[in-house]
Each structure stands twice: as C-alpha cells, then as structure tokens.
Amino acid sequence: RRGSSVSYSSVPSFSGGFSPYSRGGGGIVRFKRKGAFRSGITLGEAQANILLSGQDSYTLEDLSVDYRGKIYVHLRWPGYSPLTYEIPVDSYSGLVDLHSLVRRVARAVTHYMQSNAIPIPWNHVEIQYMEEMTPGSWHLKMNVH
16 A cells, blocks of 8 residues: 655745646535535544545546646635645546545645644534646635534
C-alpha cells in the first residue's frame, strides 16, 4: 500500500484566481455521505472509513490531475493567511479514489487549522465541496456547525 501524503506548495497564484493561459475552471467535486440528503462530511468522518456517495463518479481528467498525479487545493480562512496544498490523487482504472482524496484533503485542513491555531473543534468543520478555479487548482468550500 502506498503511503499517503500531503505537502505544502508555494505555487504562485494568479490575479483573480485564474491563469491567463488556461481554459478556466468550473468543475465541482462534492463530498457526501452515502444515503445522506445533502453534501458535506466532517473532518473526522473524512478520516474514518465512511462510505461516500458517488465514489466512482470522477476521473483523473475531471480533476485535471497533473503528470505527477497531484492537484492543488487552496485553503483560506477569514482572518488567516491562505495556503496551497499539493494533494496526491489515487485512482484505479482511471477513476479517482474519492475516499483517499477526501481523507488527504481533511488532513490538509487539519494541518492548516493547527498551524494557524484556529480555535474551532475539528468535528464542527464540514467539507462541502471543491471547486476548480484553474485546471488542477481547487478551492475548498467548508462550513462550521
């Protein structure tokens, strides 16, 4: 089994979040518990073996995975500096392993919250979806409840 990792990346951001050399973004990857009415899973659920709806719905091309098998996830919290995380994406037969992806994204969020000392319990943070800003570059939508 391949070890999972999340790493910080200092990829330059383009003004307005869009690269002048790309087609633009617009894709959305939703994270939803199997059988749930609405999307969103807590950080704890993301790191546990929870069943996700649409587990086989996304391909590597849908996520614009780079040649190294990675995407960039931009995290921003009001009042704190934004960070960009480089997330490896596992796949099988060209389909993204969504459980592995959400687990790695949750680890990035956890790291971001720890490094910024954000005083919110992790079980109150819910990951809703990722929205593609430019190919391979994603913005994470979260809620606190």
